[in-house]
Amino acid sequence: MARTKDPAVRTLLIERAAQMLRAREPVTLRAVVAGTGVSTMAVYTYFGGMDGLWRAMRQEGFSRLAAQLATVPLSADPVRDLAALGSAYLANAVANPDLYRVMFDAGFDLEDPAAADESLHTLVRAAERAKERGRFRADVDPLTLATQSWAIGHGLASLVTTGPLPRAALGHGAPILTALYVSCGDDPSSCRRSVESGWRLA
Amino acid sequence: MARTKDPAVRTLLIERAAQMLRAREPVTLRAVVAGTGVSTMAVYTYFGGMDGLWRAMRQEGFSRLAAQLATVPLSADPVRDLAALGSAYLANAVANPDLYRVMFDAGFDLEDPAAADESLHTLVRAAERAKERGRFRADVDPLTLATQSWAIGHGLASLVTTGPLPRAALGHGAPILTALYVSCGDDPSSCRRSVESGWRLA
DNA sequence: AACTATACATAGCAGTGCTATACATAGGCC
DNA sequence: GGCCTATGTATAGCACTGCTATGTATAGTT
Numbered sequence: 001m002a003r004t005k006d007p008a009v010r011t012l013l014i015e016r017a018a019q020m021l022r023a024r025e026p027v028t029l030r031a032v033v034a035g036t037g038v039s040t041m042a043v044y045t046y047f048g049g050m051d052g053l054w055r056a057m058r059q060e061g062f063s064r065l066a067a068q069l070a071t072v073p074l075s076a077d078p079v080r081d082l083a084a085l086g087s088a089y090l091a092n093a094v095a096n097p098d099l100y101r102v103m104f105d106a107g108f109d110l111e112d113p114a115a116a117d118e119s120l121h122t123l124v125r126a127a128e129r130a131k132e133r134g135r136f137r138a139d140v141d142p143l144t145l146a147t148q149s150w151a152i153g154h155g156l157a158s159l160v161t162t163g164p165l166p167r168a169a170l171g172h173g174a175p176i177l178t179a180l181y182v183s184c185g186d187d188p189s190s191c192r193r194s195v196e197s198g199w200r201l202a
Numbered sequence: 203m204a205r206t207k208d209p210a211v212r213t214l215l216i217e218r219a220a221q222m223l224r225a226r227e228p229v230t231l232r233a234v235v236a237g238t239g240v241s242t243m244a245v246y247t248y249f250g251g252m253d254g255l256w257r258a259m260r261q262e263g264f265s266r267l268a269a270q271l272a273t274v275p276l277s278a279d280p281v282r283d284l285a286a287l288g289s290a291y292l293a294n295a296v297a298n299p300d301l302y303r304v305m306f307d308a309g310f311d312l313e314d315p316a317a318a319d320e321s322l323h324t325l326v327r328a329a330e331r332a333k334e335r336g337r338f339r340a341d342v343d344p345l346t347l348a349t350q351s352w353a354i355g356h357g358l359a360s361l362v363t364t365g366p367l368p369r370a371a372l373g374h375g376a377p378i379l380t381a382l383y384v385s386c387g388d389d390p391s392s393c394r395r396s397v398e399s400g401w402r403l404a
Numbered sequence: 405a406a407c408t409a410t411a412c413a414t415a416g417c418a419g420t421g422c423t424a425t426a427c428a429t430a431g432g433c434c
Numbered sequence: 435g436g437c438c439t440a441t442g443t444a445t446a447g448c449a450c451t452g453c454t455a456t457g458t459a460t461a462g463t464t
Contacts, residue, residue: 004430028420029422104364176382205460207411247412
C-alpha cells in the first residue's frame with residue numbers, strides 16, 4: 001500500500017512534549033518537532049493536531065499513575081494498602097507535577113478512559129477487602145469510599161502542584177485518610193498504625 | 203495631565219471576559235473588546251495585556267468566593283459553621299465552574315493575594331472557636347485543620363468542575379468533614395448533627 | 405489659554421495551529 | 435521483477451493570536 005506509521009515517532013513526540021512541559025518551555029507545534037527531525041505534519045498524522053498531542057500526554061500521565069499504583073505491594077492489611085495507594089497517588093503527582101496538572105485540564109477526555117477507571121478500581125478493590133476482613137462496617141460502599149479517598153488525594157495533589165500549598169502539606173493526607181477510615185468503622189488505634197505504615201511506602 | 207482611566211471600562215472588560223468564559227467562547231483579545239466599543243489597546247492600558255486580564259479574572263473568582271463565604275451566618279455552633287463554610291465553598295464552585303477552574307491555573311499569582319488568604323482565615327477562625335468551645339482537642343492546630351478542610355473542598359470542587367465526577371459527588375463533603383472533625387475530638391453524633399445542619403445552608 | 409502627559413485608535417509585527425498541494429516511498433498485485 | 439496506488443511527508447501559505455510602534459485627540463495642570 002504505502003509507507004506505514006512508525007510507532008517510535010509517536011512516543012518520541014510525546015516524550016519530547018512532556019520534557020518541554022517539565023522544562024517550562026512553551027509546548028508549541030513547531031517547537032515540539034524542532035529537535036526531532038520530523039516535520040510539523042507528523043503531529044497531524046499521529047495525533048490529528050495539537051489537541052490530540054495534549055490528549056496523548058494526559059493519557060501518558062494516567063499511564064504513569066497506573067504504573068505507580070501498580071508498584072504498591074498488596075499486604076494482609078487492606079487499610080494499610082489503601083493508605084499506600086493514596087501515598088503512591090501523591091508521589092506520582094509530585095514526581096510529574098506538570099503532567100498531573102495537564103491530566104485534569106480540557107474536560108478529562110482521554111484516548112483510553114479505561115486506564116483512569118482502572119486506577120480508581122484498584123482503590124475500590126482495597127476497600128472491598130477491608131470490608132471482607134471486618135475492618136469496615138457492612139454498610140460502607142467501596143466505590144463511595146474510593147471516590148472520597150480520590151477527592152482527598154486530588155485536593156492535596158492539586159493544591160501542591162499548582163502552587164498555593166507547599167510540598168510538606170502532602171503529609172496532611174495521612175490524618176485525613178485515618179479519620180475517614182475510622183468513620184467507616186475501623187478501630188482508631190489500629191487504623192492509625194495501618195495508615196502510617198502504608199503511608200511510609202512512597 | 204491627561205485623560206484619566208475610566209474604572210467602568212475595567213469592570214466592563216472583566217465581566218465580558220467572564221461571560222465569554224461561561225459561554226465556552228474562546229477568550230481572545232479581539233473577541234473580548236469586540237462588543238464593548240473600546241479598542242484592543244484598552245486591555246493593555248488597564249491590564250497590561252491578556253495575562254493581566256486573566257489575573258484579574260482569577261481575582262474576580264476569589265472575590266466571589268469571599269462574598270459567598272461572607273453570606274454564611276455565624277452561629278453558636280462552630281462545627282456547624284465549619285460545615286456551612288465548606289458547603290458555601292462548593293456552592294461557589296458550581297455556580298462559577300469556569301471561573302473556579304481559572305482560579306487555580308497559572309501558578310496562583312493574584313493582584314491581591316490577601317483576598318485568598320482572607321477566605322482561608324475565615325476557616326481558621328471557625329476552627330479556633332471550635333477549640334475554645336471544647337468541641338476539638340487542645341492539640342488541634344486551627345490552621346492545619348483549615349488547610350485540610352480546604353484540600354477536601356478543593357478536591358471535590360475540582361473533580362466536579364473539571365468533569366470526572368458528577369455534581370452529586372459534592373455530597374461526599376459532609377461525611378468526609380464529619381470524619382475529620384470527629385478525629386479532632388468532636389462527639390460523633392453531635393458532630394454529625396452539626397455538619398448536616400451547616401451543610402444544608404448552601 | 406497654552407502646555408503636556410496620558411489614553412486611545414490604527415496598522416503592522418512575529419508567532420500560533422492548521423491545511424492545501426506536491427512529492428516521495430513502501431506495499432500489493434499480476 | 436515492475437508497475438500502481440495508497441499513504442506518509444515536506445513545503446508554503448492561510449487566518450488568527452497577543453503584542454507593540456506610531457500618530458492623534460483630549461483631559462488636567464499651571
